[in-house]
Amino acid sequence: MKYIQSNNCKLEVGSIEKSSFNSILKETYTSSKCVIIVDENTKENCLEYLITSFEPLHGAEVIVLPVGEENKDLEIAVNVWEALTEYGITRYDLIINLGGGLVTDMGGFIASCYKRGCDYINIPTTLLGMVDASLGGKTGLNLGPYKNQIGVFSEPKVVYIDPIFLRTLPDVELRSGFAEMIKHGLIHSEQLFDKVIDAMHSSHKIDETLLVECIRVKNKIVREDPKEDGKRKILNFGHTIGHAIEGYYMRSQGYTHGHCVAVGMIMEAYLSHxxxxxxxQSYLKIQSELSQLFEIPSFTDDEIFAIVKMLSNDKKNKGGAILCCLLEEIGTCKYDCVIEIGEFDQVFSYFRQLNS
Ligand SMILES: NC(=O)c1ccc[n+]([C@@H]2O[C@H](COP(=O)([O-])OP(=O)(O)OC[C@H]3O[C@@H](n4cnc5c(N)ncnc54)[C@H](O)[C@@H]3O)[C@@H](O)[C@H]2O)c1
Structure with a gap:
């Protein structure tokens, strides 16, 4: 078991049965009601294991969120707050988020706003959740196609990261998680980038040491800058373009978050060059490795127009300027780079030509 301290939150990596989870339920939350938030798939694949393994959860209430990024919205959050009220949940009770980034982002936001905040624990069940979304205290919802426009910084009490949950994760979702691990390599060190790429090629083997290395990269940045006033922004590398693509296709193509970020990283690496x-040489290495693993969509003119327009509403923008993270080398990233909107048009046109 690896124990990692974050700001006001503990991370435990390894078998949840050997972790502090049982004692926390029995000691800290002994007189609290527990609510487990899942989505339709984690209800099917992960919930029974959790409830049967931990006796204090036998009587827990379960709330099921609908699957899909388009459901990460206020209407669903309101339904959950109503259910919590109906179950008589107080601010001294405990919410347990069992799922991928959708469940931990939404569940964290719901817990943080409910009765001005009740405690919550994250148990990520996707690779992406384990290395990124469940850590660092960013919680939130989408507003229409605009990603994470509503949200608060609020940390869970503990995050339990147990690779056992990955056994049922579909391959496409595993790849999505690898994309965020690649990002950790690109902003932190070329050696880590190479290791993640190798792991992805070797039949997606998840090595716990690599998992912990990626978690430590994110955790170190988040500890230095918890509210994203400066350095934490580098975790958004690939996300300015990635979020616009994800938001645009949210209700149609349904590309995974990681796939959109991977395409965003190729394009933002090109912009950096x-x-x-x-x-x-570094740009070509990134482009060649990532485009073998993640297909770049063939954007039409209308799609490029709509996606580029969405960039003007990115939540990182300041004073009318579009701000982006760019690479200086593999392993070194600069944030708050002001990019003219026309530059993005040119980047998309370049990749459309490359694809044709
Ligand atoms: N808060 C942050 O810092 C942060 C960082 C990165 C991403 N995110 C957010 O995270 C979300 C993406 O997270 P995600 O990729 O985990 O998506 P997700 O939560 O939508 O999960 C992806 C799919 O896998 C299924 N699933 C989850 N665990 C499973 C399991 N063990 N077995 C079988 N199926 C399982 C889900 O039901 C879903 O269909 C996005 O909303 C993104 O904005 C947040």
Whole structure:
């Protein structure tokens, strides 16, 4: 079991049965009611294991969220708050989020706003959740196609990261998680980037040491800058373009979050090179590795127009400027780079030509 301290939150990586979960339920939350938030798939694949393994959860209330990024919205959150009220949940009770980034983002937000905040624990069940979404205290909802426009910073009490939950995760979702691990490599060290790429090629083997290494990269950045006033912004590498693509296709193509971020990373690496920051060799390495693993969509003119327009509403923008993270080399990222909207048009056009 690996124990990692975050700001006001503990991370435990390893078998949840050997973790502090049982004693926390029995000691800290002994007189609290427990509510487990799942989605339709984690209800099917992960809930029974959790409830049968931990006796204090036998009488827990279960709330099921609908699957799909398009459901990460206020209407569903309101339904959950109503259910919590109906179950008589107080601010001294405990919410347990058992799922991927959708469940931990929404569940964290719901818990943080309910009766001005009640305690919650994250148990991520996707690779993406384990290395990224469940950590760092960003919670939130989408507003229409705009990603995570409503949200608060609020940390869970503990995050239990147990790779056992990955046994039922579909391959496409595993790849999505790998995309965020690749991002950790690109912003932290070329050696980590190479290791993640190798792991992805070797039949997606999840090595716990690599998992912990990626968790530590995110945790270190988050500890230095918990509210994203500065350095934490580098975790958004690939996400300015990635979020716009994800938001645009949310109700149609249904690309995974990681796939959109991977395409965003290829394009933002190209932008880094085009603007004279990243050398050609490094850009070509990123482009060649990532495009073998994640297909770049063939954007039409109308799609490019709509996606680029969405960039003007990205939540990282400041004073009318579109801000982006760009790479100086593999392993070094610069944040708050001001990019003209026309540059994004040119990037999309370049990739459309490359694809044709
Ligand atoms: N808060 C943050 O810092 C942060 C960081 C990165 C991403 N995110 C957010 O996370 C979300 C993406 O997270 P995600 O990729 O985990 O998506 P997700 O939660 O939608 O899960 C992906 C799919 O896998 C299914 N699933 C989950 N666990 C499973 C399991 N063990 N077995 C079988 N199926 C399982 C889900 O039901 C879903 O269909 C996005 O909303 C993104 O914005 C947040």
């Amino acid at each position: 085009k603007l004279g920051m990243l050398n050609e």
